[in-house]
Amino acid sequence: MKIHYISEDNSVLNHFLGQIRNINVQNDSMRFRRNIERIGEIMAYELSKNLSYKNVEIQTPLGIKKTTEISEDLVLCSILRAGLPLHNGFLNYFDHAENSFVSACRHHPNNDDSFEILVEYQALSNLNNKTVLLLDPMLATGQSIVAVHEKLIENATPNEIHIVVVIAAPEGIAHLEKHLPENCHLWVASLDEKLNEKNYIVPGLGDAGDLAYGSKL
Numbered sequence: 001m002k003i004h005y006i007s008e009d010n011s012v013l014n015h016f017l018g019q020i021r022n023i024n025v026q027n028d029s030m031r032f033r034r035n036i037e038r039i040g041e042i043m044a045y046e047l048s049k050n051l052s053y054k055n056v057e058i059q060t061p062l063g064i065k066k067t068t069e070i071s072e073d074l075v076l077c078s079i080l081r082a083g084l085p086l087h088n089g090f091l092n093y094f095d096h097a098e099n100s101f102v103s104a105c106r107h108h109p110n111n112d113d114s115f116e117i118l119v120e121y122q123a124l125s126n127l128n129n130k131t132v133l134l135l136d137p138m139l140a141t142g143q144s145i146v147a148v149h150e151k152l153i154e155n156a157t158p159n160e161i162h163i164v165v166v167i168a169a170p171e172g173i174a175h176l177e178k179h180l181p182e183n184c185h186l187w188v189a190s191l192d193e194k195l196n197e198k199n200y201i202v203p204g205l206g207d208a209g210d211l212a213y214g215s216k217l
């Protein structure tokens, strides 16, 4: 798995990352969603440099311009709920992509901090021979991404899978490196320190799904 870190230089991306983390700003859920969307737009642009292109000729009112266009068939696949604003950001730029959605949630069968991942809902387009962009803002233990990846390849063979996360913990990256095949790329906007005892990312931002859409029962 090839890993791409995109926020190493100073850029406006750091403003958006700062706002989704900041306890004095992040509770404005409309701003939180829009910031994740804006980060998605920046990540989509960076990722687009890694895709394959074909030569095309564009007819302008005054002549013909030779340029290039993406030649891969893209599918955006987001993990519910927190993946939705990131999905919107990617779709703003890759507006020709197909769309898929999968749910993943932590289930605590023992009523303690141990959990398993339930993947209960999926609405998938045809992924065969496609480039799949798997979108989720948070990579904590990595178990959600690995469980969703298993579902995606159960009945389909994508060419490549680009996993896109905003904030990643080292433990999650190690888990993906152990369990995902060579045709997977990982894109990370910000690498954090570690997980806490509840498997939340530190310093992280808290619960991305709750910040975007409110707390759940």
Ligand SMILES: O=P(O)(O)OC[C@H]1O[C@H](OP(=O)(O)OP(=O)(O)O)[C@H](O)[C@@H]1O
Binding pocket: 079, 080, 081, 082, 083, 104, 105, 106, 117, 136, 137, 138, 139, 140, 141, 142, 143, 144, 145, 172, 199, 207, 208, 209, 210
């Ligand atoms: O790497 P992991 O340890 O699997 O954790 C990361 C997952 O946790 C969050 O979702 P959550 O379960 O909070 O669902 P939500 O989006 O509905 O809030 C996040 O959006 C990831 O899907």
Ligand SMILES: O=c1cc[nH]c(=O)[nH]1
Binding pocket: 082, 138, 140, 199, 200, 201, 202, 204, 205, 206, 207, 208, 209
């Ligand atoms: O830190 C974390 C870990 C899992 N899910 C989140 O939303 N945040």
Ligand SMILES: [Mg+2]
Binding pocket: 082, 207, 208, 209, 210
């Ligand atoms: Mg959540």
